[in-house]
Amino acid sequence: MRFVFAILAFAAAAVMIGFGIAQRTVFLEPDRVSLSSSIDSDVPFVVVEPSALDAFDGKQTLTVSGSELVFLAYGRSSDVVAWIGDDDYESIGYDAETGELVITDAADREAAAEEAEEAEETESPAEETASPTTRPAPSETPGATPEPTPAPTDDATADADADGEVVVDPADNPAGSDLWLDEVSGERSVTTTIDVPADIAVLVASDGTNPAPSKVSLAWPLDNATPWAGPLLAGGAALFLIGIALVISGFLHHRRSRGPRRNRGTRTKLPSGPKPTALRRSQLGGRRAIGRAKRVAILPALVIPVLAFTACSADYWPNFEQPPATTAPATTEPPLDPVSTEEPDAEEPEAEPLVPAVTVPQMERIMTEVSTTATDADAALDAEAAATRFTGPALEARKANYAIRTTLPDQAGPVPVPASTPTLILPQQVAGWPATGRTVLVVAQTSDDETVAPTALFLQQMSPRENYRVVYAMALAPDADVPEVAPASIGAPLISPEFKGLVMQPDEVGAAYADVLMKGADSEYAELFESEGDLLQQQLGVAGQQTIRDDLKASSPTADIAFSNAVGTGPTIALATNDSGALVTADILQTEKVTPNDGGTIGFQEGAPGAALSGFTGKSAKGVQRIIGIQMVFYVPAVGSEDKIRLLGWSESLIGASEVP
Known part of the structure; x- marks a missing residue:
């Protein structure tokens, strides 16, 4: 029976180890998801909206290319749009329905703003129209006072020199602005990884005058952990060791069961014993055979645990830690009135938060x-x-x-x-x-x-x-x-x-x-x-x-x-x-x-x-x-x-x- 159980242990070990290895190879999910977008126009600025950056959880890896000089900076969305001012730009957002990045130009933003105004007028014709909830056109500054941000003067525009080359005015270059939380620049291609909260946008440009880079790619890490790969590999290795132990135990038991037995039947003449030289050779040969068997049995016992414990990464094991308890109150917003059940006016626009x-x-x-x-x-x-x-x-x-x-x-x-x-x-x-x-x-x-x-x-x-x-x-x-x-x-x-x-x-x-x-x-x-x-x-x-x-x-x-x-x-x-x-x-x-x-x-x-x-x-x-x-x-x-x-x-x-x- 020991050999039967050993065979079953070997079979189970092979299945468990094979399935554990398959989880980390053929069945392994991708470790990241990426989206890309191409800009066809010659606008000097491209804005990667917060909706695009927050399309998936995790750190955002941006890869920007398509121009000789590549510049990107990130800051508050309102600050990015305020810096651009009246200059033309295109924005990259995320469409949750299609799961793709979408490009919006100035005409699309103005149309969206007009639709929002018309919808609001239809809902409340007796009231003054509130500001649209969609992102304003480039000429508007979110949250600004009635006094508009002054537009760049004629001196801040790019002119052509005698050779026809574009002369870049420093006022148009976003590099070095105090508005940015951070900035990165390089030649032809720039890749950077950021981890920004909500309401942060990325400004992509060349030098503020020449066309912005035309290719923008975003990537987020995915959780492709296989929490049962470690237990399967460890369990398979343990079963393999048990099978080895059963095989050794079976051989030892079988050898003990073959000892000398007395025959009470007809007496027969016993064969002559082997010669001393042959006896010594037989004993020596038996010892060598037993030594080899021990070495063959010990080798898997040493190799398999090493194979099992190579899977020590946290991705191989289940995580039984409980998430930290939140200290947030049960209700995120206090009731307006403990007695009255009157709902607040939904038409009143929310004030922009102070930061x-x-x-x-x-x-x-x-x-x-x-x-x-x-x-x-x-x-x-x-x-x-x-x-x-x-x-x-x-x-x-x-x-x-x-x-x-x-x-x-x-x-x-x-x-x-x-x-x-x-x-x-x-x-x-x-x-x-x-x-x-x-x-x-x-x-x-x-x-x-x-x-x-x-x-x-x-x-x-x-x-x-x-x-x-x-x-x-x-x-x-x-x-x-x-x-x-x-x-x-x-x-x-x-x-x-x-x-x-x-x-x-x-x-x-x-x-x-x-x-x-x-x-x-x-x-x-x-x-x-x-x-x-x-x-x-x-x-x-x-x-x-x-x-x-x-x-x-x-x-x-x-x-x-x-x-x-x-x-x-x-x-x-x-x-x-x-x-x-x-x-x-x-x-x-x-x-x-x-x-x-x-x-x-x-x-x-x-x-x-x-x-x-x-x-x-x-x-x-x-x-x-x-x-x-x-x-x-x-x-x-x-x-x-x-x-x-x-x-x-x-x-x-x-x-x-x-x-x-």
Whole structure:
């Protein structure tokens, strides 16, 4: 019976191992699914819609080809369409019914929008038509304010040179835009794998002027795991070993059953025994046969387990782990009314959700580029290069500093832009493109020395094709008590300059603080500002101005100095804090006017920054003046709070000098 069971074990092992191997070979499903599309037109841009990227689960592998230069970038769908603006483009979506990629051009999008409008008018003729729910035509910006995004000027179009070749304008090239979460470029063909969430689109282009690549392919990984291949191989190997054991056991049993037996019948003459030499040969031959049998039996016992345990991949075995329990509530949306069963108005369009203007990795990449530009421009004293990443009061301070250091190279440079990872990123919450652009606050440590105050930067992006530029650059005050703000993944609302929910309107903070600097405790606004620990009031306020007067009297008794403050032209930026307060920016221009009091003349001291900036080296009977630009950020509490307005950071720099007009 042992041999019978061994044969059955061998047969079962052969079936199990064969079926297990077949699962990983002939019966193995594909490991990915792919779709492709070809563009026949000469449009400069192609947009791969979120519906195409999300056609299947898993990471998306894009392969783009069909032009000498291939560029692709991905970002929010609304940002991609906003960047394209009025330029023509084609979009690639996914048709769930046919399971294929579909191409939509401008005419198709306009027709779909018109059909949606007509359908909505039919359903609610007495109401004003709402905006179509389909994706707008290229001339529309999703979620934008009534003020449209300005179209590219004639200078931003491609022209032909004398040889007839197309001249590409940098404004048309999407490469390097701050809108993209990431970008990839190459020659003739580019393949990249991404894993993007919903509402992310991919922009495909060449250089923004020449036709976009014509071939786009998408691929997603498929789960082709064979969870029973491992158990089948392991079970077949175990049965094979059992069969081997049964065979060996059968042979041993059979040999024991063939022992000497006594015959009680007729006695017969026993044959003569073998000769000693033959006996020895027989014994030796038997030993060799038994050794070979053992080796033959041991070989499968060693090989089969090795074969079985080669299938150690997770794809070969079933997964009995339970999915993690969700922490989501039982109902995704709370009831509108616990008593009323009235359904909401289905005709009312849903508001576009608010999202942070940038992500953390996106802002870190932007800050790296800003820091590189600032470092190079500061070293080369290149104001034009600085203007690509600076604007407003921050740019004026750098221009003046460059002019001074051209003559006086030993003068200190402007507020640096740290290359280190930001310690705080506070983006504005946006829905599309507001008329005021997009704003982000970034705080970064300028050095490893903790005693050195970190730098606070306010950056703005005014239109989709513009990059972020620094508007305010200042150092935080020592031991600045910065209030808690929302995380970067949520962002903060941008408060209107006329907002009355604070102890002072944001657009009035700059003028009020300028009055405090001029009058000190006699200012009507003095009680609203925290004066304790305010170093700026000590330096440029009443006490500081008196120190400057005393020094001037000691050095030039025939000269008088007068101070005046005015609000600068920098924008008022107010970002909400978690306690309903706001971080508010302002800039002040403080003018120091020095005039002779004896009817004589006066001028800048030789080698002074004022003389280097103005270029005026003579003497004047009217006097000379300097203008100090002060950039500031305040914490303004909410109405009803007992806290006072605090100065969190500032920077001061000489931005103007001249003869008194």
